Amino acid sequence: MIKTENLTKVFKTKEVETTAINDLSINIEKGEFVGIMGPSGCGKSTLLNIIGMLDASTSGSYFFNGIDVSRITEQLRTSARKGKIGFVFQNFNLVEDLNVSENVELPLAYLNFSHKERKRLIEEVLDRMNIGHRAKHFPNQLSGGQQQRVAIARAVVANPMLILADEPTGNLDSKNGIEVMRLLTEYNQAGTTIVMVTHSQRDAAYSHRLIKLYDGSIVE
């Protein structure tokens, strides 16, 4: 499902050139739960952004579902990931001005689902996340755990084939962290591929295999 060949990402400023990903080749199959670990600044999040088509590589190839998406425009990348990839972030990234239901609705709004269909999907996913009763609440009225469950609900509501999670438990206490990992595992067991960046050994244990990065390269 995900295949990179000699993937390189270089960030350039006027004075400094930093190689975040260095000649990286990986292969992730459909249905896998892959953990990515490594020290701060080793390129984990950059790799996740490239896999999620939020960013483009400097060189090398990236095949998503067998199609080379490494040289397509930003507009095409948006179309390519729409409805297929869900994102979960460490800091939740919920829109403060939208309530729980509206936040979860975001990906559906750009997929042309009917209003009725959107409503059904949102209710279903919120019930599954056990936060249906907070549907009309705003993010600042929720606890961290609840906010992350909303973020997961938003990531999965369109039934994507891939979930990319960037330190999903980093801002949570251990109880809520376990709950989030349980939810991700559930979706993985249902067939969704999951790629998760983490610093936590405990969270990493939920994955089928681990990719360890150091200075943009695989070390293990």
Place this chain on the structure above:
Amino acid sequence: MIRPDIITRRFKRNIGMKIVSILCLSIAFACLILIVAYATFELSYDKFHSKSNRIFRLSVERKTGLPDARVYGDWQDFSKEVPEIESVTRIGSIRQATFTYDNKIFNLNRAYFVDSLFFQTFSYPIKVGEKVNPFPNQNSIVVSENFARKYFNSEDIIGKTIKVSSRDNDTDQTYTINGIMFDFPANTHFKADMLVPIPRGYNFFFYTYFLLKTPDDVKTLPDKVVATYQKAGADSSKLPIVRFQPITDIHLHSNKSREMERNGSFQSLIILVSAVALILLIALINLSNNSRVLFLRNRDYYVLKRTHGATIGILILEEIVQCLILCAFIILLGFWFVFYLNKLLGINSFSILSISQLIIITTILLIVLLLVMVLPVVRYFIKDFFSRNRNIENTFMSKKKSLAMRGFVIAQVTISIFVIIMTIGVSKQMDYVLSTQLGGKMDGIIVLPNQPTKVVKNFDRLKEELLRNPKIIAVTAAMEPPAGAILDKTIIEYEGEKHENPVDLFCVDGDFFSFFNLNVLAGTMFPRYPYTFDWESKNINITMLARQGIKAPIDFQPPAEYSDCFLINESALAELGIKSPADAIGKRIKLTSHPVLNIIPGGRIVGVVDDYKYTSMFEKERPLLIIERRMFISNFLIRYDTAYTNEVLASIRENWFKINPDYPLNYEPLPETYRNIYFNEFNSKRFLSYFSMLSLLISALGLTVMMSFFIRSRVKEIGIRKVNGANTIDILIFLNKNLISWILISFCIASPFAYYVMNRWLQNFAYQTSVSWWVFVSAGIIALFVALVTVSYQSIKAARMNPVDAIRYE
């Protein structure tokens, strides 16, 4: 501690927003200076007279049409009977005056008959000659410095003699220059170059001014005038309305026919003052919003300085210094704009306003600017800004305050839409006025207005010569210039019976209607007019002599009874109770009261024309009796092929000087004539156009800042939306839907206000265009278009932002 280098460095931060504030406020400041100067000048008219509060001009208003600024008679007996009156003085314009000196003839536009009390009533000082009564005899005249310079190039002209002729007296009268007066100031309601004593026995219409003993005496005078009318046997149901108008009100508050000069308009002044006030308001709203945004951007700076020991006083002082630098730029640039706009608009603000007035205006503006900029910051600092441990942006940019900022933007856009609607509405009315006057047939017509009698005498020759040129299509003449007031009235007998209301009389050349391609509704145009200028002149002299009991010469054959031919307009049909145009043909009319136009005492109606709207659009078309005469058609009109303008003008010039070698040629295109008549309205239209552009510009700059603030506060949301599948178009819609809703709200607020004000303004006209829906929609679309274009760069940049950068943004 306040260090100049840090202050300068901080001032350079967010310089774009500061430039926006400086630009907007300096434009508004310049407009403020200009409008204060203009209003000061307009309101100062005739206040320089030492007795200005005791001088009143008399007018008598009938129920129909615009009232005349003049009244008939000398009013000497009345002033002697009424103890409140100190004196009365009269001024009469000398129409179509020319003077001859050294065998050269000059046109004279500003010559007046005055009586001996003129210089004791008004404060127009004499420069050379007898100061109090410079008219020792009937042949003494006083001229202005300008006259002396223009025609004699010297002020050493006392004792020189000149000959003066006019429409009312085509025999040259010889006068001796007995005094030179200082040029009349610009802020007086009439300016004269020559003052001539009123000839003995000359009793006609005069501008009549009363000098009262105290200003309060004016309250009782109208009733006393009405009483004289009643005493003279006037029908009590037809008594006129009598007004005594303060001399200081004439310039701005008088809109009568036959004013001495074109007056100003208080309504136009109010429109201008309001427009400047709105511009200033929009600019202050911009400043307020910019200050709030700047405050938020500087919050880290305040917190860090406070954390390291700065007192609130020091922080406020630092803010004040920043604001003062901004104000200095605003004021300097504002004065630069004033210098520039002075030249453009022909107003010399710096000579009208004193230094102290300029300092007062600048100081008031400075205080307002400081209050707008510093007060919110002081409020933030005093209200727990540093003591609460929570997100400052949430505390100080709460939803409520953000709403306030949006409210300000909506107010700005509302004002802009309001001004745009007014501009389009006023333009529409003025277009309507021009298209309705004489059916809008304006192109290729030039007017030679107010010709002296000796030139009128040569009209037929001139017409014949001009028509030899195939590029000149038609030539005609009329008693009044287009859009001028028709003032001659007469009592008539209709079918042998006296008609109750006087009817307006209008003299034209026989080709007048074909000149304007106006058709008759029934009957025919004028048949060939059998009389000449000389016959009319002779007939008038005989009539005058007959009044003194002198018999007509034996060889003079008076015209046969009912031998004249009349055209009437549709309004006259109704006035005379005639059911249809066809019924009017052949009906007999006799002119019973006009002193000179009744030289042919009666005639029959030969044709009926529609209400073709020759007079101004300020008054309704009145019943009109149209006759042909040779002596009174002093306004010439020439229609020509516009492809040959230069050739035609050369031909007119050549023929003019061949036929009238002693008289200067003055002409103007017909649209120019209309522009002079509707000067105040066209001025309002012009200034409104400037103001709508300015208000749009300032609002657009304000929107740019607001949009930048809005986008900055939504960067993360844009990122989240993009991560979740939003493309560039989705983000553009997301960003601009707020803007569109602001403009919709503004539109809904501005439209009813504009509708109301527009309708009030239209009440000035007897004929009004409709306030159509498309005027409003156009204004809304213009505002929306300008707003979207203004913010498009920022919106597109934000929509194309890398989502990875956006979601990291804090």
